[in-house]
Amino acid sequence: MxxxxxxxxxxxxxxxxxPVMAIPTIYTDIASFDSALGAPSDILDDFNDVSTTFGGFTQLTLPINRGDYSLTNQIGTIWANDGGLPNTVDGSDFLLLGDLFVANPAGFTVSFSSPVIAFGFDYNNSGGNEVNLDVTSGVFNQTLTVQDPVNFFGVVFDAPVSSLALRKDPGSFAGIDNFRIPGQAAVTVxxxxxxxxxxxxxxxxxxxxxxxxxxx
Known part of the structure; x- marks a missing residue:
């Protein structure tokens, strides 16, 4: 020939x-998120070390290095909550976006030490009034309505990303917990x-x- x-x-x-992924895909439950990844996702951070690392219910000043990722680009007030408030996300420690002046926005950027192809987290309303939470990475943007009960948000990206921003619009508090990334078995070779x-x-x-x- x-x-x-x-x-x-x-x-x-x-x-x-x-295989080529066309666009980021959104998931609203962990089961579907894990199924899309092909393996159970790993909890990158459950924030259950708030008492020992930050000293309990305390206001944070960023940047903060959490090992596999860092919290940077602080907007407004962010708390590390050791369960002092009644509306915890999963009954344990979590992050809280907002302050007594709930008319102010709040947020941060999650900067990963190694790029990821997916990211997920749990969230709920810790203040009573509904509030929007914007999740952004490059051209990707998704607005979530934060309310009780606890909800899950996950996204599988069209290409690896190094950072992702979460910003709470004015209105109330937003609780954030259990950052998730692909499990080891889901790494594509x-x-x-x-x-x-x-x-x-x-x-x-x-x-x-x-x-x-x-x-x-």
Whole structure:
């Protein structure tokens, strides 16, 4: 077979075999989020060390390094809550966006130490009045209505992201808890078959070039 006929279909097969995600996909329950990832997600931070790390119910000053990620770009008032308020997200410690002057916005940026393809968290209303929570990353933006009972938000991105911003609009408090990222089993590894197909295609193109050079 002539190398020209071999190389082009092989290269086309290689690139069409690679999965491509079109747009970020939103999930409102953990089961669907985990199913999309192909494995149970890992809890990146449950904030249950508030008492030992921050000293209890206290107002935070960012940036704060939490190991696998950092909290940066502070907007308004953010609290580390050790359960002192009745409306906890899951019955344990959590973050609280807002202050006594609930007309003010509040928020932060989650900056990951390694880019992630998905992110999720639990949230609820800790003040009584409904409030909007904007979740943003690059061109992605989603507005959540924060209310009781506890809700889940998850997004699987079209490409790895290094940061994601959460901003509470004026109106009330918003409780945030249980940051989630893909589990280890969900990490996608390129299929060997794809690499082999690309290699064969490049080899075909190289062979064609060499034959042209010899006959020139």
């Amino acid at each position: 002539h190398p020209t006929i071999l190389s082009v279909p092989v290269l086309l097969a290689a690139f069409t075999a690679a 390129p299929e060997p078959g794809t690499a082999v197909l690309v290699g064969l295609g490049l080899a075909g193109l190289n062979l064609r070039a060499r034959r042209r050079w010899r006959h020139s």
